[in-house]
Amino acid sequence: MIDMSVKIPGLELKNPIMPASGCFGFGKEYAQLYDLSQLGAIMIKATTVETRLGNPTPRVAETSSGMLNAIGLQNPGLEGVYHSELPWLEQFDVPIIANVAGTTTEDYVEVAREISNAPNVHALEINISCPNVKKGGITFGTDPAVARELTRAVKEVSSVPVYIKLSPNVTDIVSIAKAVEEGGADGITMINTLLGMRLDPKTGRPVIANITGGLSGPAIKPVALRMVYEVSKQTNLPIIGMGGVTDVDDVIDFLSAGASAVAVGTANFVNPFVCPEIIGKLPERLHELGYDSVEELIGRSHRL
């Protein structure tokens, strides 16, 4: 029997696999396809204080083994998520990680304080790394001092553990990770998308209405893996790793590099059953590799 469970602050995961924020809505669409209780956790779409209508379309563009998106944090706002989306998710035996976004410290604090009281929200993921909104988001994630202070402010009001979602669009991701560790973060989720763009060769115009977008998908996995490896080596925080995960061996890679759990993002759009498929294959793959549990594998690349 392979032990698939993982314990990290706030989260007793039955397995280390969860859909990444923004790639799974609030679960309703995927619940038509499979039982969400199979998942280790669910990272729901970013929640802001007010309803957000998002960016103009086109919002997505395909790239080589990847895609760009600039959705713009469209969501029904704190009211809608707290009173409608989260209660609906209570029917499933799965912990929810609520993604919190905003444009000011006060925004983050307000959403964090309220949403952390929802019975099925077991942890927060603070989104200081969205590249697609003009104000806030990534500005909090690129300066270590700002990131540290925001982490402190959110920690003060949250009734559940706080994970900070890091941006790869920085010179030194380790310095940001160390800063949020100093600020009292309970964990790190990484990485958000890489800022990119695509042009129409006929016209020279950007394909995405927002001009730039966040790159995700298999194309970014090597970058994500390297960053998880570095942050895991130089901080003591547990990491939920993500970036281009499509199959069970990608999960093995992220766990080996030091992630304690792994989120699957863009791959849900390609194969909506990807999360339960990976969960089904993981025990056998661990057995083949000579491991009896997920925990044993975590960080093995650092022990070689």
Add this chain to the structure above:
Amino acid sequence: MIKQERMKVVAQQSIARHIFELTVEGGLVDEMAEPGQFVHVRVADSFEPLLRRPISVASIDKENNRFTMIYRAEGRGTQILADKKAGDEIDVLGPLGHGFPVEQAEKKAFLIGGGIGVPPLYELAKQLNSRGIETVHILGFESKQAIFYEEQFKALGDTHIATVDGSHGTEGFVTHILNELPHDFDTYFSCGPTAMLEAVQWAYPQKKGFLSYEQRMGCGIGACFACVCRTTKSETDYIKVCSDGPVFPAGVVIS
């Protein structure tokens, strides 16, 4: 219910310039009901190209567990799809979205299509005819070489063709034909470029109409919020083309 299935290619052929007709077989056909729904096709087992391609359903053959898609091979993904041959398998997710409400037509319906918006109107015409509704088809194409299914539509009702270059039928757009036809129908259904949908809505402000929209999609099931459009209901109201549509009543979507 939405299914994901590796479906068997039964036949594929080129039926007009860059236009392919692809018939596949499998259990997913059982789930198909409304004309105007679409499928999301993964053209390769690798992640290059990454995303699925939304393709409309042109006809459903429940008896033989088959359905036919008609698409234009113009990008990377659809060109790979065009190379599939009988016996190959393709990964199909569907049926997706909400199609045309056939029960809304009373006696006579106008079916107005442009280019690659024409295919879903074929299954619609078949279903309306089987309910005893008279259908008139007004179809626009770029040129004579781009026309497909003219004979098939003619077998189901009056069919008028417009081509932009005048190489076949009326020269110009479908609206040039609409201007000449009596308004003796109760319901219209339309699928095609956004500009055409706008023109059709303007032409028949008093009629009951249903329009199928196109928007760049990600997931195809409503989770990613790539394909949203604002609506006329309120400043904050929006729809997702993939899962709330692609078919909406006239006057709802701001495109």
